[in-house]
Amino acid sequence: MNRCEITFKLWVVVGLVLVSCQPAQEKAVQSKRPNIVFIMTDDHAYQAISAYGSNLINTPNIDRLAQEGMRFDKAFVTNSICSPSRAVILTGKHSHINGLRDNIQVFDSSQQTLPKLMQAAGYETAMIGKWHLKSTPTGFDFWKVLPGQGHYYHPEFRTPGGVVKETGYVTDVITDIALEWLGTKRDQEKPFMLMYQHKAPHREWWPAQNHLSDIGRQTYPEPPSLFDDYQNRGAAAREAEMRISDHMGLTNDNKIKPKIVDSLGFKDFLSWYSRAHLNDYNRMSDEEKANWEKVYGPINENFKNNTPQNDALTSWKYQRYMQDYLTSIRSVDENVGRLLQYLDSTGLAENTLVVYTSDQGFYLGEHGWFDKRFMYEESFRTPLIVRWPGKVKAGSINNNLVQNLDFAETFLEAVGAEIPGDMQGKSLLPLLTETSSEWRKSIYYHYYEYPGIHAVKRHYGVRTDRYKLIHFYHDIDEWELYDLEKDPHEMNNVFEDDIYFEVRQDMTAELRKLQEQYQDSDELAQQIMASDLDSN
Template sequence: MYPKTNSAGRKTTRTLMAIGLIAALFSCTTQKEEGEATSNERPNIIFIMSDDHAYQAISAYSDKLIQTPNIDRIANEGMLFEKAFVSNSICAPSRAVILTGKHSHMNGLVDNAVKFDSTQMTFPKILRENGYQTAMIGKWHLKTAPTGFDYWKVLPGQGHYYNPEFRTENGTVLDSGYVTDLITDFAIDWLEGAKKEDKPFMLMYQHKAPHREWLPTEENFREYTTKEFPEPASLFDDYSGRGTAAKEAEMRIATHMGVTSDNKIHPDIAEKMRYENFLTWYPNAYHNNLDRMSKTERAAWEAVYGPINEEFEQADLRGEELTKWKYQRYMQDYLASIASVDENVGRLLDYLEENGLAENTIIVYTSDQGFYLGEHGWFDKRFMYEESFRTPLMIKWPGVIKEGSRNTDLVQNLDFAETFLDAAGVEIPKEMQGKSMLPLLKGEQVEWRDALYYHYYEYPGIHAVKRHNGVRTDRYKLIHFYYDVDEWELYDLEKDPHEMNNVYEDPAYAEVKAQMHQKLDELVDQYQDKVVVPSK
């Protein structure tokens, strides 16, 4: 499955595939006969991360929206984490936390406007210093050049879906093709060289998809634009059970999602029908995205989206009917973009298996944060509410992780760096703030954390999600919204898993509230976060 032919003409013939497979099998057999490949070898590490991939859109978690058989392979052959979370639900800060093993206030990258300090310690640098080959391919999004890598090829900023540019040490290059396919092509190309070296490798293989504005491939948009998806129960949430922050956030599908850039309606049609663009750049984004396509790609796109535009113009939808339509269009393109990620993850997994590389390789699949798929009427992320705070996580490591296992401990993106260093037998720097998940991967019964700390900073800013920090235990969540407000929210996740009713002022929860305030104080002190004083 792993070879891919795209519009750039990146072709791998069946003959070359067969030769490569025979050579790999011969090499693998020879290694085992000579006693070189043993369980004591340091593992290879492949860290697969997509952008904005909601756990609700992975069939290993739920099959209500999509089937993701290849991503599911990692869970089926390894461990699925049911309570994995982030420390700051926004792209660049999440990536900085993963690299450094430190919270945003400690690594310095608190929001998307800040540049990453690439001189600081990261786990790729440490692995490289300890004999690993290291590579970073795909979405970087940290404004500075990657450091700590033998090889890197990354998208500038958010990158583009069609015919994207890539930054390299030698400058920026334009590649023809679809971004998810290209990132996988480059990853496999690098692995071809890495497997020949007599030392382990660490590859960060990171996708742009399914980040906004969700432009799928022809194969997938032809399929998914014919599908209809179930609406979440809270699609028309009125936020009556919460405070100012939820009411004032600007990420509602009804009023803040663009019918042009997001739902792919031509700006001329939207203007004629007097559909307002919430942000002035929406029409430009529509043109910038579609104008990158080749004539062939654009013709295929218009063959499907042209009739959608015509039907939309004739329907003249308003109010709730428009919101329902926008939700379906959102899901069609978002999930179609994920379908391509799943296909390409399958290509990479097949390559590893067919080249004798799967046996001693840790494979991680995750996202930089969660995402709203219409819950509370929203798209995007940022909040400490579950759909944004929680992220998918599955890890495969043959011979170490029991196949088909599930974990319910509170883990966080703060823990990746420590886990990789521990697995590689490298000392974990004391300044890192997370915990190695290695005991959990081995199925050991260990004392683990009982609470997670969260802090979001990007306000004022796009989507207008107010600054907040908070603590989550296995059952409860306490959130403090601050800066231009001073509001508290407390949720009983056992009784109210969708966080519809704030019980902070409920006398029945007085003792719980006091305990959660104490726990929040403890975590603020533990992680040395003195930006705000959270407790009353």
């Protein structure tokens, strides 16, 4: 019996004891106000969830949430990058308002946040897993978070008492901590909000030991745009540095030993790639390294002896990418299952609102890319699944335009707390309970981290059900317009097409309306850009 199974069985027993001893007061409170479990992964593309029709992977436990709740098919972020997305979720405000626009800045934890408002409403709060905001978490009765990106093997955690190191695989460990908090560390007389946030499947996608045997068993279909030449689009797409062919590392990303890469004459695109690979590898125990070598040793030898070139190398790198990325997701799904089983076994599931989402989308080879950042669909769109027994219709699907900007307002309304007037999103409760069909017709996006890693230009834009308008700025001034009905993969920019003259006018007007609504503008964007450049 492995560690995960032992830990799960232990906490099931603890949970059953707690339920049998649960005071009448807690049962009364629980029946009135729901608990909230917010599950967020890092860089989990909707294309890699079988509930969304993926042909890449089967995710039965995440799918269970969709079968028992509501799947949102048009859920998006306001800024597709890790730290800003988390700040938006905590504040219910766009990046230029909450002050965190990129992965470099430090989140101001002194400001009004969702967990503080939940505490004021009488909730016990916990943050476990990936924080990625640099500052000390506030508004949480319990927190244990990864420093920065954290590590897949034997990760360190920041706690109020200092940094501690845990033994095991990060996805399992985060779940162990969450189950322990649910079972023995929370105030049993209060409803709770647990923010249970995984590192996986963030780069560099190191699979768990118990899933190493999955590597190489499947050949994945290549996306049609894997060899995109970026015709009919501008400089922003062409100049981005996240192509699998050129910018993905053979060492850190594809797990080829640096000495083999060097012997074959390849050069890392960034100097830290080989160092990152060795650091991650050396975190494993001797036994873990031996298991790793049984799988990755033959992959390395085959690459050395049968080295692919040109397009064949891109295809090879894509397969290696998918093997590791998707295998790390198998651990996520497995651990979501552990948590759901715990909620079931303790009776908590009946009155717990469970959300599954990611901090943004991710490219799985579309346009030849990995990573995120752009306002194009694969990056902009995120999975969102909500289960709330007795409130949300099982197996329902929603097609309204929603964003991570709406999460805080949703949780506050769900627990009967007042939504502050300065929050900029909308509660999703009318959609979840299907009590209203009225909703917004457009959403706003703004990305700021340029110059920066992956070289994605600064841009903002608006999306409606059918169209998307994007303005790239900084060292370029380019506009893109996409007809998502005719061109769902965004291969053809029609901004200059006379047929779309009226659409362009309407979308520009809608963009300016949203900028005014959310207190953004071209002038503010230029001020922020100048300030960022001065500080760097």
